[in-house]
Amino acid sequence: MDEVARTDSADVRELHVGDMDNVAYLITCRSSGSQVLVDAAAEPERLLDLVRAGSPDGSTTLATVITTHRHHDHVGALAAVVEATGAHTAAGEDDADHLPVTVDRRLTHGEAVIVGGVRLDVVHLRGHTPGSVALVLRDAHGPDHVFTGDSLFPGGVGNTFGSAENFRSLVADVEERLFGSLDDDTVVHPGHGAPTTIGAERPHLPEWRERGW
Incomplete structure (x- = not known):
C-alpha cells in the first residue's frame, strides 16, 4: 500500500488488489x-490492513465505502469490509440496486x-454502467484529484x-464533466492500473x- 497524494485536507493511499x-x-x-474507501474490490483482509494503515489509532474505523460502479471486480470485498468496519455505503443511484449490500x-x-474535513464532489459519468460515478477531491494548494473508476483511464474512456x-x-460526459471542469494538472486515479492527468488525456x-472506443 502506498501513499499517493497529500492534499490540504487529506492523505490518499492506494492498494492494488485482485x-x-x-x-x-x-482517503x-x-x-x-x-x-473513506473508494471501491472495496477484492482481498478484504488486505483492505482492512489499508484502513488500519491510515487510521490515527491503527483501528479499522471506516466512515464510508463509496463504490464507483456495479461491476463484480469492484465489489468483491464490499460485504466483508462493511461487516468488519460498520461503514456506511454509497454508490451511484442507477447502480445502487446491483451491489451485494x-x-x-x-x-x-x-x-x-463529506466525511470530516474531506469533501468529494460526485460526477455522474454515463456509459460504462448507468450509475458510474467519479469523485473529485479538491486541493487549495496543489493539484486536484479525481477517482474515475472504470470511466477514464490513461489512453481512453472505459x-x-x-x-x-x-x-x-x-x-x-467525460468531455463536459471532467475535461470541461478540471484543470490540466488534476491527477486521475483510475480503477485499474497507473494514474494519469487530465492534461495528458485531454488532447486525445x-x-x-x-x-x-
Whole structure:
C-alpha cells in the first residue's frame, strides 16, 4: 500500500488488489482521522490492513465505502469490509440496486460526500454502467484529484461493450464533466492500473471519438 497524494485536507493511499489489478483508494481526513474507501474490490483482509494503515489509532474505523460502479471486480470485498468496519455505503443511484449490500446513500451528479474535513464532489459519468460515478477531491494548494473508476483511464474512456450509444454518452460526459471542469494538472486515479492527468488525456479526445472506443 502506498501513499499517493497529500492534499490540504487529506492523505490518499492506494492498494492494488485482485486478479484484474483493481485499485482501492483510502482517503483519510487529516483533521478528524475519518476515512473513506473508494471501491472495496477484492482481498478484504488486505483492505482492512489499508484502513488500519491510515487510521490515527491503527483501528479499522471506516466512515464510508463509496463504490464507483456495479461491476463484480469492484465489489468483491464490499460485504466483508462493511461487516468488519460498520461503514456506511454509497454508490451511484442507477447502480445502487446491483451491489451485494444495501446502499445507504444513492449518489447523484453534483452532490458531495463529506466525511470530516474531506469533501468529494460526485460526477455522474454515463456509459460504462448507468450509475458510474467519479469523485473529485479538491486541493487549495496543489493539484486536484479525481477517482474515475472504470470511466477514464490513461489512453481512453472505459469499455462500453460495443454499444455506440453508450460510448457517445461516456465520451460526452467525460468531455463536459471532467475535461470541461478540471484543470490540466488534476491527477486521475483510475480503477485499474497507473494514474494519469487530465492534461495528458485531454488532447486525445478526437482520437478516441474516431476509433470508437
